[in-house]
Amino acid sequence: MLSFGAGNQQYITKQFEELGLLTTMQVYPKTKSDKTDSVKAAVLDKSAIEKLSLIPGVNLAYSYEAISVTAKLGDSTISAKAQTLPEAVLRTKLFSRILAGKPFSSDTTRQVLVNEELVKSWGFKGPDSLVGRSIVISVRVTSFDSGLAHIVKDKGETVRDRLKRISFDSLWYRDYRSRVITNELSSAAQRFINGFLNCREEISDTLTICGVIEKRESHQLKTGSIIIPQATAARFTNGFSGDPTELLAAINSGTIFSNKADAANKSYPMVTLDLDPRALHKTVRDSVEALGFRAFSFAEQFDEIRKFFVYFDLALGLIGLIALITASLGIVNTMVMSILERKREIGVLKSLGADEREIRFLFLAESGMIGLLGSLFGITFGWLITRVASAIAKMVMVKQDIPATELFAIPIWLILIALAIGVGVSLLAGFYPASRAAHIDPIEALRNE
Numbered sequence: 001m002l003s004f005g006a007g008n009q010q011y012i013t014k015q016f017e018e019l020g021l022l023t024t025m026q027v028y029p030k031t032k033s034d035k036t037d038s039v040k041a042a043v044l045d046k047s048a049i050e051k052l053s054l055i056p057g058v059n060l061a062y063s064y065e066a067i068s069v070t071a072k073l074g075d076s077t078i079s080a081k082a083q084t085l086p087e088a089v090l091r092t093k094l095f096s097r098i099l100a101g102k103p104f105s106s107d108t109t110r111q112v113l114v115n116e117e118l119v120k121s122w123g124f125k126g127p128d129s130l131v132g133r134s135i136v137i138s139v140r141v142t143s144f145d146s147g148l149a150h151i152v153k154d155k156g157e158t159v160r161d162r163l164k165r166i167s168f169d170s171l172w173y174r175d176y177r178s179r180v181i182t183n184e185l186s187s188a189a190q191r192f193i194n195g196f197l198n199c200r201e202e203i204s205d206t207l208t209i210c211g212v213i214e215k216r217e218s219h220q221l222k223t224g225s226i227i228i229p230q231a232t233a234a235r236f237t238n239g240f241s242g243d244p245t246e247l248l249a250a251i252n253s254g255t256i257f258s259n260k261a262d263a264a265n266k267s268y269p270m271v272t273l274d275l276d277p278r279a280l281h282k283t284v285r286d287s288v289e290a291l292g293f294r295a296f297s298f299a300e301q302f303d304e305i306r307k308f309f310v311y312f313d314l315a316l317g318l319i320g321l322i323a324l325i326t327a328s329l330g331i332v333n334t335m336v337m338s339i340l341e342r343k344r345e346i347g348v349l350k351s352l353g354a355d356e357r358e359i360r361f362l363f364l365a366e367s368g369m370i371g372l373l374g375s376l377f378g379i380t381f382g383w384l385i386t387r388v389a390s391a392i393a394k395m396v397m398v399k400q401d402i403p404a405t406e407l408f409a410i411p412i413w414l415i416l417i418a419l420a421i422g423v424g425v426s427l428l429a430g431f432y433p434a435s436r437a438a439h440i441d442p443i444e445a446l447r448n449e
Helices: 002-019 046-053 087-091 116-121 144-152 159-164 168-172 174-198 232-237 244-253 281-290 298-341 343-351 356-399 412-438 442-446
Strands: 024-029 058-064 066-073 076-085 098-101 111-115 134-141 201-213 226-229 270-275 293-297
Touching: 002 298, 002 356, 002 412, 024 281, 024 298, 046 058, 046 270, 058 087, 066 232, 076 087, 076 116, 076 232, 111 116, 111 134, 116 201, 134 226, 168 174, 201 232, 226 232, 270 281, 281 293, 281 298, 293 298, 298 343, 298 356, 298 412, 343 356, 343 442, 356 412
Parallel strands: 076 226, 111 201
Antiparallel strands: 024 270, 024 293, 058 270, 066 076, 066 134, 098 201, 111 226, 134 201
16 A cells, blocks of 8 residues: 555656656736736736846746647648747757657747647657648738728728718607617627638747757646747747637736737746746745746645645555554464463573573563564565556556556665664564563473373
């Protein structure tokens, strides 16, 4: 049971270390519940990223910007999420697992990285098959200009045509004037939404796949299927892609009517901080919150997970304690019966000069040997059971298309603890029988001989 808890803890620790999550922190704009009337909401824009990068302990600060794209490779076309990243980010542990090829060398290069998920989607056998191939990236963007244009003219009808339908002489009447205003405002809103959502401009570009990266995704951490250099992706982000999170971020930051091409006015839903391994996460988080943002630390989450595993192991240990108590009662019974059967031997030893301390030590040593041999047998038998259970679990995972994961582990510290507890419980269980043997009267023990 403890092996199961140790295996899961070891797996989670390995995942955090491989992903570089212990040196990663996410920064978000404050929500409405976090804001106060006296403090203006901080905008997570380019200026904010520069301030975040100056916090002591922060190696790199970069934005999370994902766009919905259409990727065409040969005759195959799929819809995917593309993420724009600066070249420096690819040197962090989070994006360092390149399965094939190499990362792009600059922010302006016309190359992209794709994750291993696209290898399967396009039907290729391995990551190496994609390296060097050309891929056409297309994105349909929209802006408020298209919505405003449809207010002026929609389906061939212009503002002048709509004005001709209004009887200006009747505008003196309140009911007619109210009805005209209501109808025109409703119609204008409908035309704006139609132009904003449906009249998008398609932007395409042909790029080269330079490498295949390992897919990594969790509840808080998201990476796109395609990674595009930040400067190269600028033309794809010149407008709204239709992603609701992008639109809401622009509304909350007050930049919804700003020029999208102006990077200084662009706001982001999330910024990722790559931290120095020696940095104190609490200090960095306090600095982030002082700037008016929310922070999520994977290291602090990992500490909470470790606390959970402590309680989890204690619960499993309490269940195992029942077996230990039962085993200790068996040792007591065995040792008492042994004393009754070997009463004559104890009498002979005492008559030859053995004192109570030596008799007690003899039986305690025998009890400890029973515990040692039992612990070694139990560890070996437990290891065999975990191997069988692990093999069955992996078979089930493979059938369910889940990556095979090792759920059990028997580290050295667990073996040493098992041996110490096994021998310790045996010694405690043998203390009463040993004391009883030490107090046997040799004359009474040899009387019947």
